[in-house]
Amino acid sequence: MAKERTELADLGEFGLINRLAKDIESINASSIKGIGDDAAVIDSGNHYSLLSTDMLVENVHFDLSYVPLPHLGYKAIAVNVSDIAAMNGKPTQVTVSLGLSNRFSLEAIDALYEGMRAAAKDFQVDIVGGDTTASQAGLILSVSVLGKVDKGSEVYRNGAKKSDIICATGDLGGAYIGLQVLEREKQTFLANPDMQPQLDNYQYIVSRQLKPMARMDIIHELAETGVIPTAMIDVSDGLASEILHLTSQSGTGASIYEDKLPMDKQTYETAVEFNIDPTTCVLNGGEDYELLFSIKQEDHSKLEKHPDIHFIGHMQTAEKGVNLLTKQGNTVAISAQGWNHFEG
């Protein structure tokens, strides 16, 4: 009899994570929160430590034919910092492991580190260790980040309550449509190597893809205004996937208003140019690394004048579901899309 074989693509990344998390029990009392949030929460006595990790694999997460190495280095740090931000914490240290095929020279690694050092400076985090090894297939980056948060200020995905206001920072969908532009220019270049890339009209969305920022500025401002979100997550897989994480873990439903979704003009226009529904970019595009969070209604007045925090909906009871209220006045259930790296 043949052994059972279940394809990873059938589970998807979240299915796999849930499966692996299921059998894991904590031994140490200091392990406050394990798998299932943006970062693990660890009791360090006076404060909580936060620990998270992300792996980036060439030709899965990035294409070096259009991603400059310093940008990639910057992004590898930023996406990890973003996980700490999503816990309402501050990053302090990172480790960086590199797998390198012999295609990479020392000068290439220097370029990668140039970006990592720039990000470390921008996000006030120290590169304190790592590992370097050979790889048989291109570049692998694995970054782990340690952060800290005052006890009582940590924010999980599961704390939202009915009637909480849902907030999104910055604008969404840009990183995804920027990626479409880069892919198109690559195909044009492959067809005709004399063609120069035409990126002038797409600078903002391309920068959203190539050099995402972790929103530590928002975390500092929330602290200044004294607002602690009731639940928070960073937008790495698209708004639809993230709102479903918040609502399923909090045991709530949510209503999101399409006309409140924050989108840059360039994102909108380029989506139209590509015949992609702009709202789909926001809902199912990924890699914006903005913050999605819920606040108590009473905190609304403390944030309402913030130019970069947008109030896009509200939590409701689970029975009402997770819905998008469209510009046309329709109610559409939001379903998970996100990224499934194991597909295709």
Next chain:
Amino acid sequence: MAKERTELADLGEFGLINRLAKDIESINASSIKGIGDDAAVIDSGNHYSLLSTDMLVENVHFDLSYVPLPHLGYKAIAVNVSDIAAMNGKPTQVTVSLGLSNRFSLEAIDALYEGMRAAAKDFQVDIVGGDTTASQAGLILSVSVLGKVDKGSEVYRNGAKKSDIICATGDLGGAYIGLQVLEREKQTFLANPDMQPQLDNYQYIVSRQLKPMARMDIIHELAETGVIPTAMIDVSDGLASEILHLTSQSGTGASIYEDKLPMDKQTYETAVEFNIDPTTCVLNGGEDYELLFSIKQEDHSKLEKHPDIHFIGHMQTAEKGVNLLTKQGNTVAISAQGWNHFEG
């Protein structure tokens, strides 16, 4: 003019690490020790946190044609725990990132996690997070470990002083010669797939390769006897490489006595069978994950009856060099060999 290109193989892993560490400055006061030891040391208030990471890449670090997945999972945790042990600390949490090609089924991942959970239990560490992603080339494991140590009990590589006694735990060289056995059986199998592997006479050394233990037992016993080593490192790259790390960072020399080197009978006999000098296995073989440390002379009496701590030499002034005193009475300079993954 062509751009400069420096091959990574010309630098080696340690050259690359030194190069990358050179330009990195710490921003956070909590970053006590960064790149250059077995783990980073971070001030967490009441204690120091320890952070380390290791990446394992298929066909660079392991060959799945003879490494069972549960063993690989166990080893991935153990080698990280070993880095915490080498700082005289205790591991508390790990994160696990996996890169997986579509060759791997859910059942394969379950087997990998079975080993990781067993190691987590043995070493009293919690798996609190991670990342899973696709890979275009086999299996990639990146584990990060967080540990803790009382302030004042942390042990660096650079604290050894002249006349300190050099200690090695367990026995050395077994993992390397075990690997030679596995490689030989693989070649035999490839030449004749009907042949069964002949491993009965090599069980100990094969287990040293496939399922190394982190020596947390030694760390607990050192604490019980009140001995804090003056310098410590784990033996991942072979004794020669490790003693050179300790002496170069401490600014000392060392004398190691060949007749004191701890070696299992099976290691010795198999090395002879393979026409490899057994002492070379100890000096330049890797992956034993034993501890190499120095102690003050006055602490010798506290450890002398320990059955698994061996006194193999002593530190001396740097001018005297780092030497092996052979069984024949010759003095031979020890040179770095270790592993260079970027070669070949």
